[in-house]
Amino acid sequence: MKIVVIGGTGLIGSKVVARLGEHGHEAVAAAPGTGVDTLTGEGLADVLKGASVVVDVSNSPSFEDEAVMEFFRTSTANLLEAEAEAGVRHHVALSVVGTARLQGSGYFRAKLAQEELIKASGMPWTIVHATQFFEFAKGLADGVTEGDTVRLPAGRIQPIVSDDVAAAVGRASVGSPVGGVVEVAGPEAFELEEFIRMGLAAKNDPRKIVTDPNATYWGAELQETTLLPGPGAQIAGTRFGDWLAQQK
Known part of the structure; x- marks a missing residue:
């Protein structure tokens, strides 16, 4: 089965492509570096020829409010239109647990707009909601650092390693469209401060x-x-402390 992975050269996309290839699928990495640009539509028609499934794990190059909204609205619309013309039978997209609850953020408003376009498209679809990745602890800290102090809001987080996210996306891509959201998270919940503290330490x-x-x-x-x-989430097996130990 031919599966085109939009954003297929990035952190998650490259892992999805590798996993699908190991299971005998024709997994094609599509990204600006491979001549496919969803924002302009360049290369879409060619890469989607013969594809059964499209997996979208792409991300905006800018997180500025207007730019990120433009990226997700335009690229998703272009992609869905090209998929319909190519006869694609399943659209899988990666999004974030809590997106609808984070609408004070321009990034999450854009992700919700992306999801709404998918749901309204008429294309059979599955959206995978993942919690934040282990790999993002430092980046989360960087975004809220003032001087030498990381200022975090109170709250809990149940992070997941990128390998387990890729596995969940891969399972969704070879399964039947669910017309709904599949959540995936790591096995442990932490206070946000504890998660960041462990990652920085x-x-x-x-x-x-x-x-x-x-x-x-x-x-x-x-x-x-x-x-x-939520209570129906798929719980991955990799623990944060074990993953941190492997990084040393």
């Missing part, structure tokens, strides 16, 4: 970490459970 990062009642999560206010999956 593993890198010998000396920044001070505090929970600040005025801090936001990419511009959105957090409740205790905003970032947590």
Whole structure:
């Protein structure tokens, strides 16, 4: 089965392509570097010829509010139109647990707009919602650092390693469209401060970490459970501490 992975050269996409290839599928990595640009539509018609499934794990190159909204609206619309013309039978997209609860953030408003386009398209679809990745602990800290202090909102997080996200996306891509959202998360929930503290400590990062009642999560206010999956989520097996130990 031919499966085209949009964003197939990135962190998740490259892992999805590799996993699908190992299972005998014709997995094609599509990205600007391979001549496929969903924002302009360049290369889409050619790469989608004969494809049964499209997996979209692409991300905006800019997180500025207007730019990220333009990216997800335009690229998703172009992709869905090209899929319909090519006879694609299943659209799989990767999004984020808590997207609808994080609408104070321009990024998550854009992700919700992407999801709404998919749902309204008439294309058989599956959306995979993943919690934040283990690999993003430092990046999350960088986004809320003032001087040498990381200021975090209160809340809990149930992070997951990128390998397990790729596995979940791969399973969705070879399965039947569910016309709904599949959630996937890691096996442990942490206070957000604890997660960031563990991630920075593993890198010998000396920044001070505090929970600040005025801090936001990419511009959105957090409740205790905003970032947590629901009770029906698929729970992956890799534990954060075990993964950190392997990085040394």
